[in-house]
Amino acid sequence: MxxxxxxxxxxxxxxxxxxxxxxxxxxxxxxxxxxxxxxxxxxxxxxxxxxxxxxxxxxxxxxxxxxxxxxxxxxxxxxxSAVADKVDDQETFSTNSVAKLVAIVGGESTSPLKNVPWEDVLIHTAAKLKWIDEGYNLHVLTESILTKQEKEAELVLAQTDILIIINVQHQDSVKWVLQNTEVIPTIVCFDCCPALQNKLGGLKVSNNNQTMIEKFLPLGQGKQIKESLEVLRTVQEAWGRNNSDDIWFSLLLLINSYIRPVPVLQNLRAKGFSTLYCMIKNCRTQLVDCLLDPNCREALVCLNKCAPTDQVCNYRCIASYESPKFEAFSLCVLQKHNCLGLNAEIPVKPNVQPLSFFRGSPLTHEVAEDLFVGWLGKLNSSWRVVAGQNPAYDQFPCQYQLFYRGKAKRTFWYEPVFQVKTLDGQLIWRRRRYRVKREDIPGTFIFTVLDNGVVSREFWRIVDVTDDLSWALFYYGGAAQAAGQSYRGAILVTPDGIWPSKNEAQRINSALERCGIKDWELFGVDNTCCTNAPLGIPEGSSLHVTLQLRDSNVLSCE
Structure with missing residues (x-):
């Protein structure tokens, strides 16, 4: 045996x-x-x-x-299931819980995230909530638990601050939920029987997001109703974008609105008259120039329609309408004078560790930089992006990466080249230029870029690279401080933009797990029509120092 x-x-x-x-x-x-x-x-x-x-x-x-x-x-x-067969009220929420959330998932329901079960998506989301605060607790109950362990489930829900209900349609389950969730102040339903209603901060809100169900509301609640409807609209829009980051954001927004302020959402709060005064006082010329320029004006109109923390919407507006006038406006209003009073820091969680060995030897700074340089010299780019995790920055078509050493001693640069499908349907090329500096640990770097007038600072890590450089995984956490946005992401890259062999799936998934990412969170990049990319690097730049290109299949160490 x-x-x-x-x-x-x-x-x-x-x-x-x-x-x-x-x-x-x-x-x-x-x-x-x-x-x-x-x-x-x-x-x-x-x-x-x-x-x-x-x-x-x-x-x-x-x-x-x-x-x-x-x-x-x-x-x-x-x-x-991750949910106990027997629910115990003493263990559902820890003593340090500051936000107690429960999700009830109906039947064998699957999510729109590559048909992954909702239960799996929410369990992963629960882990991500703890990146923000260890006291944020989300527990997932399957519909079957409600009847099998009725008394215990009642005790769990009695402690709940926020309840999320997904795809609960069976009449017996609907009846049970209605009877046992009346005391929960905040309830949001997705794809449920119409009898299950949204309730925000104690106020019931119609599922069509147009009117209040409750009648005879006390005077003075008009403002609260309006705010609740806006929160519901934002949550439903984010949830409907069908990616894990926006599901996570939806739950954070509910915590921020009905339990306690969430630091990473501080920029949802309006700044009022002081913003306009700052702009007129310090950036009058840039403001007038922007309003007179069609592209810049369209950018402002577009951005005004986005939620402040909707990075997908914000960055698509910027990439669609970027212009010198818009860059000057952003540089003055945001970067130089911070008229919106925003702030953001690079996320510290998850604490992703870099690759420590390459080809059996400890990774050095020189080799790490050479791994970034990758195939440039043999091919016309260092790497091409196959898939990425961040819905705002990693999903653009035809992403080329150019890493190279500059003319000045110990300078290193990164230039991504990518396509953008603008809001009016055009496909255009964009290019950025990052300064790259080594951090103390080999395989870790700080990237900085001026992107449309706003400085972004990012902490990158080389997570894994195969010995033959057939693929690599890079992770980053970044912040555009003046824009009040922080973000995370990871990109899977190959020499030709084609997915690695299926034989590599286990190793890739292991690398993703070290980043706190599931494979179903990745967005595939469209690399089907990438002609006339504006590639090339400045004259006088240099490439590899330790690794040398010998043939099309392998980089050899000198």
């Missing part, structure tokens, strides 16, 4: 598996084994008997976990 050993680390919110009729041995820092189905977190040793004839590999089932799990043969394991 052979044993298979694998290492894992179990985190709150992840799925795990239990074995019926099995003997589970757990060493959990001296604690006893939690009851079957309970979510727990710690390093441990777990012995699970597995049936030899099982058609599903037990290793694949544990691929998202990481303690020491030993398998022998006898019994069959089954998958259970």
């Amino acid at each position: 052979s044993e298979i050993v694998m290492e894992a680390k179990l985190n709150i919110g992840y799925r795990y598996y239990s074995c019926s009729e099995s003997q589970l041995k757990l060493v959990n820092h001296g604690r006893s084994l939690p009851r079957r189905g309970r979510i727990f977190s710690s390093s441990f040793t777990l012995t699970l008997p597995i049936i030899k004839s099982s058609t599903t590999s037990p290793i694949s089932k544990f691929s998202t976990l990481s303690p020491i799990i030993k398998f022998n043969t006898n019994f069959q394991c089954k998958r259970i």
Whole structure:
């Protein structure tokens, strides 16, 4: 009887598996084994008997976990939900919870994110909420739990500040939810039976987002109603963009509006007359020039229609209507005088670690820069982007990367070249220029760029690169401080813009996991029509120092 050993680390919110009729041995820092189905977190040793004839590999089932799990043969394991089979009110929310959210997911509903189950999407979102504050807790309940463990579910919901209901249609479930969620002040429904209604801060709001359902509201609530309708509109629009970042943003917005201020959303708050006074006092010429210029004026009109933290909408407006007048306006109003009073910092979580070894040797600064330079010299670009995670910055068609060393000593530059589909349907090329500086740890860098009058500062990490440079994964966290926006992202790159071989999927997914990213969060880049890209680097620039191009398949070390 052979044993298979694998290492894992179990985190709150992840799925795990239990074995019926099995003997589970757990060493959990001296604690006893939690009851079957309970979510727990710690390093441990777990012995699970597995049936030899099982058609599903037990290793694949544990691929998202990481303690020491030993398998022998006898019994069959089954998958259970991240939500406990028996809900316990004492363990649902920790004592440090400052925002208590629950999501109820109907049936076997799948999300529009590559048909991933909503349960998986929300469990991952729960982990991302803790990047902002460890006290933000989201628990996911499946519809079946409501009837199987009714009393326990009632106790959970009694502690809830915000409830999200997704695709609950069955009449028995609808009836149960209506009976047991009356005390929850904030409820938002998506794709649910019409009997389930939105409620924001205690006020019921119609699902068509046009009028209040409650009649005879006390005088003085008009402002609160208007604000609630605006919050609901923003949440529904963000949720409807069908990407994980906007789902995450929707929950943060609800926390910010009905529980406590969320620091990263501080720029949602209007600045009022002081902004206009600052612009007229310091940037009168730039303001007039912008209003008289058609492109600049259209940019302002477009931006005014975007939510302040909707980076997708904001950046598409900027990329569509960028012009010298708009850059001068932004440089004066935002960068020089900060008339909007905005601020933002580079996100510190997740703490993504860079590649530490390349081809069996410790990574050096010189080799790390050469990995960025990549195929430039043999091909007309360093890398081409295959997919990215950030919906605002990583999804543009035909993304070329140009990394090179400058004429001056120890200068290093990055120039992305990409297409933009403007709001009027045109396809145009854009190009940016970043200064790149080494950080203390090899494989980490600070990128800075002046983008349409606003300085962005980004912390990049080389997460993984194959020995033959067939693909690489780069991660970044950035902030446009004067614009009040912080962001994260990751890009998967190859020499030709074609997806890596399926044989590389496991390693790519492992690299993504280290960035806190699931593969279903990636946007594929359209590389089908990329003619006449404005490539090329300045005369006198240099490329590799340690790695030298020998042929089209490999970079060799000198």
